[in-house]
Amino acid sequence: MKTDIILSGVGGQGILSIAAVIGEAAVSNNLYMKQAEVHGMSQRGGDVQSNLRISDSPIASDLIPLGKADLIISLEPMEALRYLPYLSKQGWLVTNSVPFINISNYPAPEQVMAEIDKLPRKIVLDVEKIAKEVGSARTANIVMLGASSPFLGIDYAQIEAGVRYIFGKKGDAIVSLNLKALEAGRKVAETLM
Amino acid sequence: MSKHLFLGDEAIAQGALDAGISGVYAYPGTPSTEITEYIQASTEAAESPIHTRWATNEKTAMEAALGMSYVGKRALVCMKHVGMNVAADAFINAGMTGVNGGLVVVAADDPSMHSSQNEQDSRFYADFAFIPVFEPSNQQEAYDMVRKAFDFSEQFNVPVLFRVTTRLAHSRAGVETAPKKGQNNLSYPENSAQFILLPANARRRFKTILSGIPALSEASEKSEFNVYKEGSDKSLGIIACGIAYNYLMENFAGDCRYPVLKISQYPLPEKLIARIADECDAVLVLEEGYPFVEAKIKGLLGRGIVVKGKLDGTLQRDGELTPDSVGAVLGFAPKSEYAMPDVVQMRPPALCQGCGHRDMYDALNNVLREYENPRVFGDIGCYTLGALPPFRAIHSCVDMGASVTMAKGAADGGHFPAVAVIGDSTFTHSGITGLLDCVNENANVTIVISDNETTAMTGGQDSAGTGKIEAICAGVGVDPAHIRVLEPLKKNMESMMDTIREEINYKGVSVLIPRRECIQTLSRKKRSKK
The missing domain is CATH 3.40.50.970 (Thiamin diphosphate (ThDP)-binding fold, Pyr/PP domains)
Incomplete structure (x- = not known):
């Protein structure tokens, strides 16, 4: 198996927290992994992305070639569109529906949605709303991970184990809250697939 | 052996800890910062005396590390590429003094200027200072090569420049570590004049350094990190330096039909380069940063062998390499299925709200x-x-x-x-x-x-x-x-x-x-x- 993923969002939204769980699940599954991150200046509210590659054979490049990503996971809808040149023909886009507007020339949100609607394979969801229903807005990124989970090429049980590992230090209550968030995200994806 | 998921920077840090460093000296700078931060947070630093405090700038860092080397201990210096300009006086004269304890200087270059004001290539500094360069292609090699670099520094009595670029520094992959080495004991230079660069001494030192170059070149020829891979199609030979090797292999799915010379240790291995030039009709050079290797091979007039790269426009001169830019040169045209819609706007970084x-x-x-x-x-x-x-x-x-x-x-x-x-x-x-x-x-x-x-x-x-x-x-x-x-x-x-x-x-x-x-x-x- 081989899954090439682009994670995107705005600096400060925490795309790396999603990558951390996937990475943990991949490594404990004895898969190869490479993950290019963005540090430095862009983290101050600029566009950020991370290339995450998982495979059962060794991976050469840290960067995903154009048109080869199996999945784009985006915490922000306009940022999802920025990386479309990397999406493969059969690839999926999983994105948060709520814009993060910190620039004066942000396009009309309906225009952004219209572009997303054109894609044949996408999951669009309001992760913060779902996270609040689950019990805490802070689990929004895990809801996003849950919605992406059918496309990762990793067993769901392994992703649950990754969540348990990453949040383990924070106690059982936080772990079970995040597992609920993961499940809620996955359910949305399953109804929209 | 144990396996870890390390950023390139973290692999360097752990490699240095396992090589028995007594100190890291650095000023923060993207993409080098995480090396020192990792060492500061390490159990090794908590358990044994390792200097980890940030220096005021790269020059004070470089000099303090040279002082630690003088007393026989191993020291690591870390900076971003432009930090090399600040440290240059100390760095270049450390090339003149040589070392006592192992001294490795990490320069993290930032092609594409993700967080910098230029794309300068640190290999030129090493060339200028007669200092060998180690340039890993992946995270595992970063770990292994740092350890090797400290041994090399002590064996050849030279500082080593350890060059990485942003993508390696800030990309994570699995790394297997090896058993730790203890710190060096205090010891002092055998030759008391070695570090006193008065003109009379410096003239002697310079002769010593010049006479040591063939041994460094020979080490590059034999280095386990400089690898010649046979290929059936001799119409082109490819020299790939550091991380460029990964982009090459990505395009050929690990099976390149052209002969490939992977270079990760400098001074350049002339015999290996002569071999690929002799065997192939033309040579393509893939390297991150400036056309350092390309220019050396081509020489001033560029007559004789055909060298392709950034100087003849085969590759774009500015910006970092990508699997796509390398693929395009080799006939694998990058192909997007979906275009970026026009509604997408630039989102530059900004000062935080409340700053x-x-x-x-x-x-x-x-x-x-x-x-x-x-x-x-x-x-x-x-x-x-x-x-x-x-x-x-x-x-x-x-x-x-x-x-x-x-x-x-x-x-x-x-x-x-x-x-x-x-x-x-x-x-x-x-x-x-x-x-x-x-x-x-x-x-x-x-x-x-x-x-x-x-x-x-x-x-x-x-x-x-x-x-x-x-x-x-x-x-x-x-x-x-x-x-x-x-x-x-x-x-x-x-x-x-x-x-x-x-x-x-x-x-x-x-x-x-x-x-x-x-x-x-x-x-x-x-x-x-x-």
């Missing part, structure tokens, strides 16, 4: 509107973002500390008002000497030291001047009556403006210190207290 620099710039802009042609000389840090809307508050950003001295030069040339904006960490890094120049000539400048009590842009490392800024300025000779501390908050706007106006109108050196803790550092402290 003290914002209030500082608002106050400064409000006052400067009262003057005919104000010029504000900026510097390197978060506050460089003051160049962007809505502030558009600075007119220059060149190098660490240049705000102070450029303001002085403008004032010397008759310009008024000449204002400098510099952060606290940048001020102690390279602004103090410039301020002394201002004081000695009573230059008519207003220096704003926007003090957020941290090195913010790189993630909030300790700042060397915290709690000392006024004392430093007074010590340099600024009249204490014209060292004015402000609290940059909206509610203080009127009083801030009054103070700024008074000091701009004062004919002489004034220092304004708007001081409020970085909100990122503050919230991190609050979280860790919980």
Whole structure:
């Protein structure tokens, strides 16, 4: 198996927290992994992305070639569109529906949605709303991970184990809250697939 | 052996710890910062005495590490590429002295300028200083090569430059570690003249260094990191340096039909290069940064072998390599299935909401509107973002500390008002000497030291001047009556403006210190207290 993923969002939204769980699940599954991150200046509210590659054979490049990503996971809808040149023909886009507007020339949100609607394979969801229903807005990124989970090429049980590992230090209550968030995200994806 | 998921930077850090370093010396700079941070947080540093505190700048870091090497211990120095300019005097003369304990200097280059003001290639410094270079292609090699670099440094009595670029520094992969080595004992150079670069000694040292070059070249020929891979199609031979090797292999799915020479250790292995040139009709050079290897192989006139790369336009001269840019050269045209829609707008970074620099710039802009042609000389840090809307508050950003001295030069040339904006960490890094120049000539400048009590842009490392800024300025000779501390908050706007106006109108050196803790550092402290 081989899954090439682009994670995107705005600096400060925490795309790396999603990558951390996937990475943990991949490594404990004895898969190869490479993950290019963005540090430095862009983290101050600029566009950020991370290339995450998982495979059962060794991976050469840290960067995903154009048109080869199996999945784009985006915490922000306009940022999802920025990386479309990397999406493969059969690839999926999983994105948060709520814009993060910190620039004066942000396009009309309906225009952004219209572009997303054109894609044949996408999951669009309001992760913060779902996270609040689950019990805490802070689990929004895990809801996003849950919605992406059918496309990762990793067993769901392994992703649950990754969540348990990453949040383990924070106690059982936080772990079970995040597992609920993961499940809620996955359910949305399953109804929209 | 145990397996870890390491950033390239973390692999270097763990490799250095496992090589038995007694100290890391560094000034924060993207993409090198995480090396030192990893060592600071390591159990090794907690359990054994390892120097880990940030240095004031890259030059002091380089010199302290050389001192540690002098007494026989292993030392690591880390910096971003432009830090090499600051450390250059010490680095190049460390090439003259050689080492006692192993000395490895990591330079993290930033092609594509993700967080930098240029794309300079650190390999040129090593070439200039007769210092060998190790350039890993992946995270595992980064770990293995750091360990090797320390042994190599001691074996050949030279510092080693360890060159990485952004993508390796900031990409994670699985790394297997090997058993740890203990620290060196104190020992002193056998030849007491080695480190005394008086002309008479230096002339002898230079002969020693020159006579050592063949041994370094021979080591490159035999290096396990420089690998010649056979290929059936001899119409092209490919030389791939460091991380470029990965992009090559990505395109051929690991099975390249052309002969490939992977280079990760310099001085260049001439025999291996001659072999690929002799066997193939043409040579393609893939390297991150400047066409360093390409130019060397091509020579001045470029007659004889056909060399393709960045000099002949085969590859783009600027920006980092990608699997796509390398693939395009090899006939694998990159193909997008979906285009980026036109609605997508640029989203540049910005100062955080609630940041003290914002209030500082608002106050400064409000006052400067009262003057005919104000010029504000900026510097390197978060506050460089003051160049962007809505502030558009600075007119220059060149190098660490240049705000102070450029303001002085403008004032010397008759310009008024000449204002400098510099952060606290940048001020102690390279602004103090410039301020002394201002004081000695009573230059008519207003220096704003926007003090957020941290090195913010790189993630909030300790700042060397915290709690000392006024004392430093007074010590340099600024009249204490014209060292004015402000609290940059909206509610203080009127009083801030009054103070700024008074000091701009004062004919002489004034220092304004708007001081409020970085909100990122503050919230991190609050979280860790919980």
